[in-house]
Amino acid sequence: MKEEIKPIKTKDEPNLIPHLTIDCVVFGFHDSNLKILLLKWKNTKGWSLPGSVVMQEESIDEAAKRILKERTGLKDIFLRQFHTFGEVKRYDLERHRNLLSHLIERNLWYERAISIGYYALVDYKSVFPNPDEFTDDCEWWDLHDLPTLLFDHKQILDKAHHSLRLELNFQPIGYNLLPKKFTMPELQRLYEAILQKKIDPRNFQKKILKTGVVTRLDEVKKGVAHRAPFLYSFDCKKYQQVLEDGGLFFT
Numbered sequence: 001m002k003e004e005i006k007p008i009k010t011k012d013e014p015n016l017i018p019h020l021t022i023d024c025v026v027f028g029f030h031d032s033n034l035k036i037l038l039l040k041w042k043n044t045k046g047w048s049l050p051g052s053v054v055m056q057e058e059s060i061d062e063a064a065k066r067i068l069k070e071r072t073g074l075k076d077i078f079l080r081q082f083h084t085f086g087e088v089k090r091y092d093l094e095r096h097r098n099l100l101s102h103l104i105e106r107n108l109w110y111e112r113a114i115s116i117g118y119y120a121l122v123d124y125k126s127v128f129p130n131p132d133e134f135t136d137d138c139e140w141w142d143l144h145d146l147p148t149l150l151f152d153h154k155q156i157l158d159k160a161h162h163s164l165r166l167e168l169n170f171q172p173i174g175y176n177l178l179p180k181k182f183t184m185p186e187l188q189r190l191y192e193a194i195l196q197k198k199i200d201p202r203n204f205q206k207k208i209l210k211t212g213v214v215t216r217l218d219e220v221k222k223g224v225a226h227r228a229p230f231l232y233s234f235d236c237k238k239y240q241q242v243l244e245d246g247g248l249f250f251t
Helices: 061-074 093-101 153-166 173-177 184-195 201-212 238-242
Strands: 017-032 033-041 051-055 076-084 115-123 135-142 212-222 230-234
Touching: 017 061, 017 153, 017 173, 033 061, 033 184, 051 076, 061 076, 061 115, 061 212, 076 153, 115 153, 115 230, 153 184, 184 201, 184 230, 201 212
Parallel strands: 017 115
Antiparallel strands: 017 033, 017 051, 033 135, 076 115, 212 230
């Protein structure tokens, strides 16, 4: 038996900033693939990015952190504001009103909403996906195998991925997407997943070691079939110094 769903009929307007919302693109990395966290709306086949309204008593950054904590269970998340989506007609409003009428009363839809986009970088294994009141699933999807997204969320996702590629040499992206200990091939595959292209392994290792942002540990990866590769960890102080001095510039 399907759960009986009653549409939301009222919202506490004084506590909201009307017509302002936040959409979050949560990036993870697992099995050599860049992952995206998505929500499936109740009693539909529609998926979307995590998002919500902004409350009067919180800053925009605080709202993004609140949304992501509710969806991932994580408190300290690397966040970057990457774009504001403010087109007059962002998507087919009438179609979405009809599709989600069992969840949201028609009069509660904003005729026009401005959305601030954030991307977040998280350790895949540390996330506990949690749906919100409108959705019944919160799952990871491969970037190259996504379902059709509602609203203008495909555009938002594409813009976030573009921003991630542009900032790859200027932000501690590897530090936030990889576990504390990783192999050089794992680091290379992360960069390949973000850039969507292959990188020569010999040049990659030579250049990344030259920057000094990683340290080779006296440990090897366990449970591999062939010759076990050494494990590495990031030198956080050196990483931050290199970024502040102008970036990595090795891709």
